[in-house]
Amino acid sequence: MKKWKKVATAALAAMVFASVLSGCGGDKKKAADAGDTIKVGASFELTGNVANYGKSILSGFKMAADEANQKGGVLGKKIAVVESDNKSEPSESGNSITKLVTQDKVVAVVGPATSGCVAAGAPITAANKIPHIAPSATAPGVTMDGGKVREFMFRACFIDPFQGQVMATFASNSLKVKNVAVLFDSSSDYSKGLAQVFQETLEGKGGKVVIKEAFLSKDMDFKSALTKIKATNPEAIYVPGYYEEVSKIIKQAREIGITCPLLGSDGWESPKLAEIAGKDALKDCYYVSAFSAQDKDPSVQKFIADYKAKYQKDPDIFALQGYNAGLVLFDAMKRANSTDGTKVAKAIAETKDLPIASGKMTFDANHNPIMPACIISLEGGVANLKEKISL
Structure with missing residues (x-):
């Protein structure tokens, strides 16, 4: 990260x-x-x-x-x-x-x-x-x-390209979504790189990125970008980023009536995500990780x-x-x-x-x-x- x-x-x-x-x-x-x-x-x-x-x-x-x-x-x-x-x-x-x-x-x-x-x-x-x-x-x-x-x-x-490919594969193969919006941090090469790989992989599987909106690290209000995204009626939104901004994005997305799945990267990993976003807002939220306590290995x-x-x-x-x-x-x-x-x-x-x-x-x-x-x-x-x- x-x-x-x-x-x-x-x-x-x-x-x-x-x-x-x-x-x-x-x-x-x-x-x-x-x-x-x-x-x-x-x-x-x-x-x-x-x-x-x-x-x-x-x-x-x-x-x-x-x-x-x-x-x-x-x-x-x-x-x-x-x-x-x-x-x-x-x-x-x-x-x-x-x-x-x-x-x-x-x-x-x-x-x-x-x-x-x-x-x-x-x-x-x-x-x-x-x-x-x-x-x-x-x-x-x-x-x-x-x-x-x-x-x-x-x-x-x-590495980042791998997890971008993994999430696009999950979106296409498991969630069966094709029209996806992307909201990324334009001040972070991490977020920009993931957004690019996700888009390339999704489109390679027959999907489409219907809109791309950007935010900046440490932003607090994301409703303008989310409102533009909502107008395109996406089947899912990909938000590669860190928990501090992502938690607010999830919370504000649900507040303005966005109900589709929100997809993310390993930067989401933190107990703070649920604390800030609110547990109810996390329905249909998914991110990529290398670890799960439920793994039976x-x-x-x-x-x-x-x-x-x-x-x-x-x-x-x-x-x-x-x-x-x-x-x-x-x-x-x-x-x-x-x-x-x-x-x-x-x-x-x-x-x-x-x-x-x-x-x-x-x-x-x-x-x-x-x-x-x-x-x-x-x-x-x-x-x-x-x-x-x-x-």
């Missing part, structure tokens, strides 16, 4: 600073795994507008670290998680990851949650040859630089039980992704028999059929994991598994 447009300045500054840092990291590795600990960085949105994501991912990642330590650690040493708050801002993300690299001297970085924040910190980790795993950043460019794979960057979630159910025992609450998709990211990193260190960044990155890229909380994970040539997606329904404000889709 996933905002790229706002990070150009921050990413450029990070690249310039990274070029300076890369020449002065001689003692970094020695300090990072000195003594009986191995330092790993956790840069997350612990405050700010998507703090729900960051806090949840961090809880899952720390759970994976605690479990590794309970089993004797990694390479005979304990994992020490070093936390840093990026405040849900790309510019702060660059600062956060710079601190982890230059001051805390970590051997790897996990996080941030959103693609924009990942982009701002990626030049720092790349310049210093530090493995960097993005647990929930779905923008394709996270692991790719033009047509070239970023050697040290990986993700633990499916034994690995999913074990993760849920262990997480509840540790934190006394149910996990969400972000907790699962943070946990999976930890499993990937620690497994790679063991197989590499080293904390050297180049060796660990190579081991991550070679990950195949690794048991994780959602089944097994294998990385493709572009450092993306191969996995199915869940369609989640929100009837009555309760997240239910509607179906699982593999493309």
Whole structure:
């Protein structure tokens, strides 16, 4: 998840600073795994507008670290998680990851949650040859630089084009709708990209996008755009975005009499959605996720039980992704028999059929994991598994 447009300045500054840092990291590795600990960085949105994501991912990642330590650690040493708050801002993300690299001297970085924040910190980790795993950043460019794979960057979630295709497939094959409206965030590359892929996939299946309307991040009033959409009488509305705006869109759509299904992306994932939109408004609302507590896969159910025992609450998709990211990193260190960044990155890229909380994970040539997606329904404000889709 996933905002790229706002990070150009921050990413450029990070690249310039990274070029300076890369020449002065001689003692970094020695300090990072000195003594009986191995330092790993956790840069997350612990405050700010998507703090729900960051806090949840961090809880899952720390759970994976605690479990590794309970089993004797990694390479005979304990994992020490070093936390840093990026405040849900790309510019702060660059600062956060710079601190982890230059001051805390970590051997790897996990996080941030959103693609924009990942982009701002990626030049720092790349310049210093530090493995960097993005647990929930779905923008394709996270692991790719033009047509070239970023050697040290990986993700633990499916990419945006995949989930856009999944929702269009669900709309066409399961809901049997053809005329669909799209309401997207024009300030977010995440939202714009999803809208484009959804439209292309839907139209490839014989459907049609009857109207496209835009909003901006942090908007509060969406009734003008929704009124225009209502006039086209769509069979469904696709709203790729984040829960803060989406919850208000759903609420206001129902208030003006829109009753058709509302379809969304993984950015909808949050308890806040039902709190703000209202449970009654969520009838016929669906979004894409990589996790459902109703999934009967034994690995999913074990993760849920262990997480509840540790934190006394149910996990969400972000907790699962943070946990999976930890499993990937620690497994790679063991197989590499080293904390050297180049060796660990190579081991991550070679990950195949690794048991994780959602089944097994294998990385493709572009450092993306191969996995199915869940369609989640929100009837009555309760997240239910509607179906699982593999493309």
